[in-house]
Amino acid sequence: MLSQILQLLVAGVSQGCVYALVALGFVLIYKATETVNFAQGDVMMLGAFFALTASVTMGWPYWATILFAVAVMAVVGMLTERLVLRPVLGHPSFTVVMITIGVGYVMRGVVTMMPGWGTDTYQIPTPYIDQVWKVGGVILPVQQLMVIVLTAGLCVVLYMFFRFTRIGIAMQATSQNQLAAYYMGIPVRRVNMLIWGISAGVAAFAGILLAPSTFVHSNMGFIGLKAFPAAVVGGFGSVPGSIVGGLIIGVVEALAGFYLAEGFKDVAAYVVVLIVLLVWPSGIFGETVRKKV
Amino acid sequence: MRFLFKTGYEQDVRLFQHGGQVFSYGLLAVVLVLAPWWAGDYFMSQLHFIAIYSIVGFGLMMLVGFTGQISLGHAAFLAVGAYTEALMQAAGVPFVISISCAALFSAVAGIIVGLPALRLKGIYLAIATLAFNVIVEEIITRWESLTGGNSGKHLKPVELFGIKLDTDTSFYYLCLGLTVLCALACANLLRSPTGRAFVAIRDSEISASCLGVDLAWYKTMSFAFSAALTGVGGALYAHKLAFISPEQFTLFVSIELVTIVILGGIGFLHGAVLGSAFVIVLPQLISIAKDWLPGGLVPTGLQAVVFGVILILFIIFEPLGLYGRWLKVRTWFELFPFYRRGMFRRQKSYMKSERLR
Numbered sequence: 001m002l003s004q005i006l007q008l009l010v011a012g013v014s015q016g017c018v019y020a021l022v023a024l025g026f027v028l029i030y031k032a033t034e035t036v037n038f039a040q041g042d043v044m045m046l047g048a049f050f051a052l053t054a055s056v057t058m059g060w061p062y063w064a065t066i067l068f069a070v071a072v073m074a075v076v077g078m079l080t081e082r083l084v085l086r087p088v089l090g091h092p093s094f095t096v097v098m099i100t101i102g103v104g105y106v107m108r109g110v111v112t113m114m115p116g117w118g119t120d121t122y123q124i125p126t127p128y129i130d131q132v133w134k135v136g137g138v139i140l141p142v143q144q145l146m147v148i149v150l151t152a153g154l155c156v157v158l159y160m161f162f163r164f165t166r167i168g169i170a171m172q173a174t175s176q177n178q179l180a181a182y183y184m185g186i187p188v189r190r191v192n193m194l195i196w197g198i199s200a201g202v203a204a205f206a207g208i209l210l211a212p213s214t215f216v217h218s219n220m221g222f223i224g225l226k227a228f229p230a231a232v233v234g235g236f237g238s239v240p241g242s243i244v245g246g247l248i249i250g251v252v253e254a255l256a257g258f259y260l261a262e263g264f265k266d267v268a269a270y271v272v273v274l275i276v277l278l279v280w281p282s283g284i285f286g287e288t289v290r291k292k293v
Numbered sequence: 294m295r296f297l298f299k300t301g302y303e304q305d306v307r308l309f310q311h312g313g314q315v316f317s318y319g320l321l322a323v324v325l326v327l328a329p330w331w332a333g334d335y336f337m338s339q340l341h342f343i344a345i346y347s348i349v350g351f352g353l354m355m356l357v358g359f360t361g362q363i364s365l366g367h368a369a370f371l372a373v374g375a376y377t378e379a380l381m382q383a384a385g386v387p388f389v390i391s392i393s394c395a396a397l398f399s400a401v402a403g404i405i406v407g408l409p410a411l412r413l414k415g416i417y418l419a420i421a422t423l424a425f426n427v428i429v430e431e432i433i434t435r436w437e438s439l440t441g442g443n444s445g446k447h448l449k450p451v452e453l454f455g456i457k458l459d460t461d462t463s464f465y466y467l468c469l470g471l472t473v474l475c476a477l478a479c480a481n482l483l484r485s486p487t488g489r490a491f492v493a494i495r496d497s498e499i500s501a502s503c504l505g506v507d508l509a510w511y512k513t514m515s516f517a518f519s520a521a522l523t524g525v526g527g528a529l530y531a532h533k534l535a536f537i538s539p540e541q542f543t544l545f546v547s548i549e550l551v552t553i554v555i556l557g558g559i560g561f562l563h564g565a566v567l568g569s570a571f572v573i574v575l576p577q578l579i580s581i582a583k584d585w586l587p588g589g590l591v592p593t594g595l596q597a598v599v600f601g602v603i604l605i606l607f608i609i610f611e612p613l614g615l616y617g618r619w620l621k622v623r624t625w626f627e628l629f630p631f632y633r634r635g636m637f638r639r640q641k642s643y644m645k646s647e648r649l650r
Contacts, residue, residue: 036416087609093415094363098555099608101548105601112594119594225544228420236417263435270424277421278409 003138008254014144015213016250017151019269021206022227023234023242024158025199031175031237032195035085035096039104040203041224046107047073047204048124048216049117055124057116062127066208070201077200081193104221111218121217124208147209154205155243158198162239171195226253229273235283244284248272295627306484308477325469329462337461342573343566344468345529348475350553350565352522355479357551358560359488360515361495362410366422367550369406369429370399370520372542374527376433379446379537388451392528399524400517402429407516411509426547434539445538448531468529475522479562482518491515552600556607558614567615575600613637 026040037043051069054060060068084103088096111117131142162168173181174191182188207220214220226249227242234245249269257265276283297304297311309315324331328340349371356362374395381391406425410418433440440446450459451467458464482488490511493501502508531537549572557568579596611618617637625632 036419084605084609091608091612094357094419095555095608095612097363097416097419098551099605101552102601102604102608105597105604107601109594109597109599109601113598225423228423232417232420263431267428267431270427274409274421274424274428277413277417277424281412281417 003136006138007140008258009251010140010144010148012251012254013247014147014250015254016230016247017147018206018210018223018246019227019230019249020243020246021151021154021202021209022224023230023246024155024239025203025206026227027231027234027237027239027242028175028195028199028202030231031239032171033085033089033192034093035100036093037199038097038100039080039107040199040227041221042104042107043073043077043200043221044203044207044210044224045216045218045221046076046111046207047200048207048211048220049111049114050204051208051211052122052124052216053116056122062125065124066205069204069208073204074197074201077203078193078197080200081196085196086189086193108218108221117218119218121215123215124211126212143212150205150209154202158202167191167194226269229269229276232273233276233283235285238283238285241283241285308480308484322473328469329465334461337465339573339577341461341465341468341533343570344465344472345526345533346550346553346569346573347472347566348529349523349526349550350557350569351475351479351562352519352526353550353554354557354559354562354565355482355491355522356515356519357554358564359483359495360491360512360519362512362515363415363419364406364422364516364519365419365544365547365551366406366424366426366429367519367523368542368544368546369422369426370402370523371527371530371546371550372429372433372537372539373399373402373520374524375531375537375542376440376446377524378528378531379448380439382448383446388453392525395524395528396521397524399527400521403516403518403520403523404513406520407513410512410516423544423547426542426544430539430542430544433542440539443538443540445536446531448535448537450535451532464532468533471525471529475525476562476566479522483562487511487514552604556604556614558616558618559612561614561616563619564614564616567619571615575603 022040022044025043026037029035029037029040047069050072051065054068055062055065080103084099085096088099112119126143126146128142128146133140133142133145162172170181170186171191171194173184174186174188174195178188181191203224207216210220210223214223227246230246230249231242232245233248234241234243249272252272253265253268256268260268295311295313299305304310309318329337332340349367352370353364353367356364377395377398378391381394382388386394406422409421413421434442436442450457451464452458453467456463458467483491490501490506493504493506494508494511494515498508530541534541553565553568553572555568556571557564557566576596579599583595607614613620621637624636
């Protein structure tokens with residue numbers, strides 16, 4: 001019984017890590033540019049496809065695949081910001097949401113049109129596939145543990161980056177107050193572009209981590225939609241909140257899938273988010289918002 | 294150029310501002326009423342869809358374009374309308390009652406969604422409605438005893454006062470009639486104090502409430518009205534397809550409905566019609582264009598790309614949508630040599646943050 005719960009928890013946490021990373025990606029963008037990126041799931045999907053090409057077509061090792069996909073997606077993210085988002089800077093937020101939905105459409109369409117990608121389902125070979133780790137009576141797939149370890153590692157790297165590097169601190173400043181940051185001589189537009197790059201890279205990383213459990217296909221991006229509940233639960237606009245929210249959603253989903261009737265697993269995240277929005281709209285780490293007239 | 298001399302206050306709220314409008318709408322009405330004579334079978338079917346989508350577009354336009362509330366869950370209201378119609382028709386309820394019930398039940402669903410909307414703004418509202426849509430879709434899929442689950446529901450043609458509307462032409466008149474009714478309802482609502490309150494809420498909630506607009510009441514009302522129109526659209530949609538299943542009411546449909554409003558021109562009722570015509574005709578244009586393109590391209594992918602690119606280009610270059618473009622062209626002709634580039638330019642508001650501290 002206990003071992004079963006533990007297995008469920010590990011499965012939930014590892015799934016939650018992916019939600020957390022996607023949520024982290026758009027919380028970064030939201031904090032910096034006040035834009036909610038509905039294309040985050042599709043960015044993740046595109047990243048997974050680049051990883052697929054690197055790994056299967058070119059036969060690169062796993063670590064090189066990750067680096068390649070993250071780097072390519074970072075460039076894609078920066079280009080997206082430069083070409084699509086910057087012209088609508090300052091427009092009402094909902095228009096910008098629609099433009100990111102448009103970006104998502106384009107990415108999904110491009111993936112289905114590309115020769116070699118298409119609408120089929122693929123798998124990225126991982127070095128630790130099907131390995132199992134037995135601790136006492138608990139059977140833990142190494143793959144799930146690796147997802148957790150890699151996510152934790154990425155979080156540490158990102159934390160160091162935002163805390164100790166010059167550009168990271170500039171990014172924090174920009175997301176707190178764009179105008180003040182601009183007056184301090186921070187190139188706000190370039191910083192925003194970099195944030196889009198980082199966010200897309202994080203999403204690509206999430207896509208690679210997700211690939212072994214859901215496979216790579218053009219509709220993979222819908223999983224990215226579950227990152228919205230994650231971000232809201234954690235308090236929209238809070239980076240640690242997005243991680244915690246993602247983990248909560250992942251665990252709730254795993255438990256709902258096991259203990260409740262069929263169908264609850266798919267909606268668990270959305271039920272949770274509705275309850276949170278009704279009861280506690282600011283989320284766990286949310287800032288209290290006061291509207292000035 | 295036309296000058297409108299106003300001699301009374303009623304002129305401001307008149308349905309037609311001047312004789313020219315009466316003429317042009319009359320012409321449009323004649324063309325549409327005569328459609329069965331000039332349109333082929335295929336085009337008639339497209340006209341059905343345009344009419345149905347226009348009704349839904351009106352509903353969404355009232356909410357998004359005039360009250361400023363975001364909804365990414367309108368497919369759920371569409372589903373409520375469609376399933377109500379399907380179930381009531383199966384139970385032998387006359388069409389007039391069943392479509393009213395479709396509107397009513399959707400309105401109730403709208404009120405349920407509207408309640409959290411009183412506390413939520415902007416993106417939170419979008420996520421809440423999105424969650425609602427996913428949950429409704431799942432309920433429809435799982436509640437097999439009522440909805441038939443994934444195997445769906447079949448519908449018979451509409452029977453209105455004992456007359457079977459099973460031909461393209463008769464169903465077209467039904468859709469057209471209901472579209473005109475809904476358009477008039479929206480136009481009239483917008484001329485009334487209620488409509489002004491909606492617009493006030495869109496422009497600034499704080500000033501609206503300072504002027505005595507009851508935010509909770511009007512927001513709920515806007516949600517209910519919008520959902521009711523969507524429910525009517527859903528009932529017609531169900532009849533048009535004659536078969537409904539949960540896949541027709543996914544989040545994508547919601548997004549497609551929002552694109553109708555955005556592409557058509559946010560804040561104009563005309564925009565709902567133009568947007569739905571655009572959204573319906575675009576896939577046909579793409580499939581025609583595909584014949585000229587080199588082979589090997591997957592049509593669905595191409596459609597998504599074209600759709601996405603058009604959406605992006607519209608938002609960047611023509612935020613007022615198709616109707617905004619038409620307004621600009623018309624103004625250009627009306628003022629012929631005096632049109633200036635900046636006439637429709639909106640002020641950009643930088644740093645309009647929701648996170649003020």
